[in-house]
Amino acid sequence: MKFLLIEDNDELAHAICARMQFDGHVIDHASRIQDAFAFGETGDYDLILLDIMLPDGDGRTFLKRHRAGNKDTPVIVLTARSQVSDRISMLDLGADDYVTKPFDHEELQARCRAVLRRKAGAAQTTTRLGNVAFDPVAGSLTIDGQVISLRNRELRLLELLINAPGQIFPKHKLFDRLFSYDEDVSENAIEVYIGRLRKHLEPSDLRITTLRGLGYRLDHG
The missing domain is CATH 3.40.50.2300 (Response regulator)
Known part of the structure; x- marks a missing residue:
């Protein structure tokens, strides 16, 4: 958040x-x-x-x-x-x-x-998509019942993507949501976190698609 x-x-x-x-x-x-x-x-x-x-x-x-x-x-x-x-x-x-x-x-x-x-609009915070269950409040990601450990920014990145599957997120939009104005970080850091998240999601039904010149999208199936 x-x-x-x-x-x-x-x-x-x-x-x-x-x-x-x-x-x-x-x-x-x-x-x-x-x-x-x-x-x-x-x-x-x-x-x-x-x-x-x-x-x-x-x-x-x-x-x-x-x-x-x-x-x-x-x-x-x-x-x-x-x-x-x-x-x-x-x-x-x-x-x-x-x-x-x-x-x-x-x-x-x-x-x-x-x-x-x-x-x-609900007290239930868990999002379920395919074989993935994600609770951003508890910081919990499970794939086929197996708990996956994520770092804070990996959690926040997944939260953005999983709340809007199929939506394209430009790199600058993800950067703005993951980093504060006073952090001295390049937008290329997003590529690093996308790469890490892809590895975590390998056993799942989800995949992160890169759309060249547009951004990233979470796809299901």
Whole structure:
């Protein structure tokens, strides 16, 4: 999963980023609302974590603009405001959930998982395709009942492909979802992860097809 964190407290932002990256997620960080707008317009995110009090504006301005653009990316508000009226106003503006500061990181992660499940429309997270069963939340891949061990980015790459079998993914699109803006990595890294994933999928009914000049596609059968 790829997250956008909008938070001006450097210590808190570092802690959240480190925890999310440890869990295998890609996360971009904006400390100002103008940077957040730039990330939101150019990036493709599964979830946004939004602080309200920012040095150059109010996070609610970002939330209003985000929803006005008909974007359905879930938003969890990180707020120090404990008044019920404040929380209700943010939910009315389009927030999917909120966490009151200070919070436990386990609680934040649980709320992220719950919001993502709601967006998917079901509590069941396992995708089954042919002889493959994949659960991105548990980080579990099985082929004919045999558990296959994948690294974090291999898991995230498979998640993208298996959720849209038959869809062509350009290399730059995969790169944007697997790496954050501040990572010094070439797009050619995608070829490495595609190669690794192909080896893992050899015993399965799935194959990753390269379409020269277009990208990659997961095929079944």
